[in-house]
Amino acid sequence: MTIVSTASEEARAHLVRSMTDTGALTSPGWTDAFRGVPREAFVPSFQVRHGDQIDTLTAQDLGFHTAVYQDTSLITRWDACGTAVSSSSEPSLMARMLEAFTVTDTDRVLEVGTGTGYNTALLCHRLGEDQVVSIDIDPELTTTARRSLASVGYVPDLVTGDGTLGVGDRAPYGGILATCGVHRIPVEWVRQVRPGGTIVTNIGTGIVRLSVGAESATGGFLPDPAAFMIARPTPEQVAHRAASYTALVINGTGRESRIDLPDARDTRGFYQDLMEGCALEVAMAQYDVLSITLTAGDTDVYGLVHPDTGSWARIIPAGKSTADVVVGGPRDLWTERATLTARWIAAGRPGPGAYTLTVEPDGAHTLQREEPTTTSWRL
Structure with missing residues (x-):
């Protein structure tokens, strides 16, 4: 004993x-x-x-x-x-x-x-x-x-x-x-x-x-955000590591654009919302997307990567309310993430306690939020 x-x-x-x-x-x-x-x-x-x-x-x-x-x-x-x-x-x-x-x-x-x-x-x-x-x-x-x-x-x-x-x-x-x-x-x-x-x-x-x-x-x-290590299908599985995609995010060439940030009033806060995945609806919709935050000199570089398809995005702030975006691969990860995050911000940044979840017999998931208006997503 x-x-x-x-x-x-x-x-x-x-x-x-x-x-x-x-x-x-x-x-x-x-x-x-x-x-x-x-x-x-x-x-x-x-x-x-x-x-x-x-x-x-x-x-x-x-x-x-x-x-x-x-x-x-x-x-x-x-x-x-x-x-x-x-x-x-x-x-x-x-x-x-x-x-x-x-x-x-x-x-x-x-x-x-x-x-x-x-x-x-x-x-x-x-x-x-x-x-x-x-x-x-x-x-x-x-x-x-x-x-x-x-x-x-x-x-x-x-x-x-x-x-x-x-x-x-x-x-x-x-x-x-x-x-x-x-x-x-x-x-x-x-x-x-x-x-x-x-x-x-x-x-x-x-x-x-x-x-x-x-x-x-x-x-x-429950009211507060929380996350555990994801269940592994085998004991030998190695988790995707964001660091292994750093070179792709920094050096990748793809489709370029300059965009207006959805939340120009709080640029750094928007990037934190964008990359940290604190929104429940964002995390559940883009569960398979990795987020990377890098510093190159005095510049912050933000990256999104979908390992299964090789899709990626590089976001570099270009001023208070704009950013330069480069995306590659079949999924436009920037547009997906920005749209989801902007909708969550517009709803007042609700925490997990604002949502309900229903799991149907066929495995379909419906996520629902009541405020400020009833909104649901079938996942």
Whole structure:
């Protein structure tokens, strides 16, 4: 069993108080789970990003327990290209998702994205290990998580496989909680949750809570933007890295134009909106487009890339309200992104909480926003 130090208990208690004070934790069941599960058992070593700097900590380092119980994501695994593919997520975000995961004490639940096993342990503490099924694509992660969970006394049903397919032979579930991002809600999840059950996951730049009906599922988003690492179809998959397309964005030749910015009153803010993808509707419509921000001398260069088609766009500010744009490939990524972003700005920059999502039996997604006027998109 894991030996829990006084430093760990004090740091954990402080984190729980902080999450309670901010409203991330509201129910006794999940509060007890965060009090009872030692996070350090699942992250014996990790990395924390501070801007461009990455710090590595292990249990032997001074301040380890303080760092473990910071309300931040702890990176534990990288792919071959240096992209983070597994982490222990920000505890307050985990808490908000768990609070939205309104299942009963007798429900069997499926967690998609075992990762370190920390969230799995919270589910086990709250619901009982016999009620928890968890799946991850990476056999090394499930092996390590199984060992970590056993060290704190939990033996849930861990499965190695593609979580986007669910785990059909253990269904039906009272709910599915995914600690990874998806571009679309898999219809298999909807089919494997009983009517009245709940699906909570990251899609686009928001966390959606869906209530499952007889065939479809519908629900709203939590108020604040959030994004997880996207689910991988295989453990060997290397994520697209924006840096590998830098040369294309800087040196590519294509169709040139000078354009007026849709939001000339706040040029830099518009570029941030354009590139950071904070608009839920933009992120869901252009989920397959990478954003790149570069600095060449005193000039900011913005790039968009669609790896599957080789389409790209280069945007260079040419004054307060204009920019020089070059696009290449079959998709005009600039026009797509600018149109979507301008519409979102005109609506008052609504956050994720302004939207609802419906997933139909055929997998079609309908995103809807009520303010300032009812607008919907079938994706």
